[in-house]
Amino acid sequence: MAVIESSQDIVQSQSPWREAARAFRQSWAGMLGIFILILVILFTFVGPFFYPVDPFEIIWAPLTPPGATERAPLGTDYLGRDILAGLIHGGPATLYVGLVAGIITITIGILVGAFAGFYRGMVDEFLMRITEFFQVLPALLFAMVLVTLFTPTIYVVSLAIGIVSWPTTARLTRAEFLRIRNLEYVNAARSIGAKNRRIIWRVILPNALAPLIVAATLTVGIAILFEAGLSFLGLGDPNMFSWGLMIGAGREYILDGWWVVTLPGFMIFLTVLGFSLVGDGLNDAFNPKLRER
Numbered sequence: 001m002a003v004i005e006s007s008q009d010i011v012q013s014q015s016p017w018r019e020a021a022r023a024f025r026q027s028w029a030g031m032l033g034i035f036i037l038i039l040v041i042l043f044t045f046v047g048p049f050f051y052p053v054d055p056f057e058i059i060w061a062p063l064t065p066p067g068a069t070e071r072a073p074l075g076t077d078y079l080g081r082d083i084l085a086g087l088i089h090g091g092p093a094t095l096y097v098g099l100v101a102g103i104i105t106i107t108i109g110i111l112v113g114a115f116a117g118f119y120r121g122m123v124d125e126f127l128m129r130i131t132e133f134f135q136v137l138p139a140l141l142f143a144m145v146l147v148t149l150f151t152p153t154i155y156v157v158s159l160a161i162g163i164v165s166w167p168t169t170a171r172l173t174r175a176e177f178l179r180i181r182n183l184e185y186v187n188a189a190r191s192i193g194a195k196n197r198r199i200i201w202r203v204i205l206p207n208a209l210a211p212l213i214v215a216a217t218l219t220v221g222i223a224i225l226f227e228a229g230l231s232f233l234g235l236g237d238p239n240m241f242s243w244g245l246m247i248g249a250g251r252e253y254i255l256d257g258w259w260v261v262t263l264p265g266f267m268i269f270l271t272v273l274g275f276s277l278v279g280d281g282l283n284d285a286f287n288p289k290l291r292e293r
Contacts, residue, residue, distance in 0.1 A: 020210070023285040030281015036274035040267070044091025053085035055241045063257040077246070077260050078253045086246050087267055093242040094224055094268070097158045098275075101223035104162025105169055106216050110205070112166070113173025118181055118200050128174070135167040140229060147235045154237040161226045169215055176208035210286035214279050221275035228268050243268050 024030045053059070058080040059071050066075040066083075074083040116127040134142075146160035180186060181204060189203045230236055231244030232251060243264035250260030 020282075020285040024281050027281035027284050029277045030285065033274045033277025033279075033281060036270060037278065040091065040271050040274060041095075044088060044095065047088035047091075051084065051088055053082050055081060055085040055089040057081065057085075063253060063260070065257070066259050074263060075257065075259045077250055078257070083246075083259060083263055086241055087243070087263060090241040090243045090246055090264065091267070093154055093237070093240045094227060094244065094271070097154060097161065097227040097242070098220040098224040098271075100155075100158040101161035101165065101226070102216060102220040104159065105165040105219050105223070106212065108162065108166040109169025110173050110212065113170040113175075114177055114200055114205065116170070117174040117177025118196070118204065120178075124174075127170075131167045131170050134164065137164070139164040140226070143226065143230060144233065144235055147230060152235050152237055154240045154242075157227060157230060157235070157237060158223075161223050161230075165219065165223065165226070169212070169219065172211060172215055173208065176211060177204055180204050180207055214282045214286065217275050217279040217282060221272040221279075224268060224272055224275075 059082050060069055060076050060080050062076060062078050062080045064072055064076040064080070066073065068075065072082045072084065074087070077083060077086070112127050112131060116124040116131075142164045143160040146163065147156055150156045177200075186199060186203055189199050194203070227236065227242065228244035228247060231242060231248040234248055236242060236245045236248060238245070246264040247261050247268075250257070250264075254261045
């Protein structure tokens with residue numbers, strides 16, 4: 001029995017994903033990030049059932065401070081709308097933009113980086129010149145142009161953020177593919193006649209996912225900040241309540257009502273902090289050198 005148990009332990013210790021999961025559970029940063037994100041998700045998705053107030057409804061006098069009335073526990077904005085209702089109903093839109101923009105960024109980045117790193121040569125040169133073109137453009141300005149050209153809906157904002165944010169992911173993917181493409185197990189796959197498509201997606205990509213997963217979590221946080229910046233400049237979706245929209249609409253009244261900007265800003269800070277801590281935890285989990293410390 002002791003021999004069987006020891007052999008099972010050896011097999012489990014040889015699984016990098018199990019080792020990474022164990023290391024992530026031991027990371028205080030990663031677990032704190034998960035805890036923060038769970039609180040944010042519960043607040044935004046469960047909150048409407050306990051506080052069913054329309055965030056667009058004018059319920060009290062404008063710029064009422066927090067605690068002044070039970071009708072608006074966290075105060076009202078410049079129109080008299082409930083800040084707490086805005087925070088609850090603005091969360092899903094903000095998280096949607098972050099997740100969708102993150103998915104677009106990772107998808108484009110992986111496609112460009114994978115083909116550039118695997119095929120090299122002219123393909124690499126062509127794709128990297130495109131990447132450099134997007135990378136030298138001011139990201140915020142380019143996103144503003146894209147949103148201005150079309151109707152500033154939440155879908156256009158998500159697409160614009162994803163389009164301007166992928167070059168970093170593409171370079172990271174390319175570096176991983178260049179590192180892995182000539183390793184022994186990749187050459188073994190070539191020797192048995194595996195096609196390039198299978199080598200890219202079935203052999204190399206799974207072994208390059210660790211840093212890409214870390215980058216994906218950080219990309220979501222960056223996209224949320226990006227959406228807040230666009231909304232601050234008046235380029236958010238006016239029909240969808242979001243934390244960035246609350247900051248943009250209340251920026252002119254910050255001296256008369258600090259809570260109008262501070263409270264949604266704190267929610268953005270908390271959410272981005274959660275994703276950043278999860279990214280740090282994943283980085284520690286997937287990095288063997290950090291796990292040994």
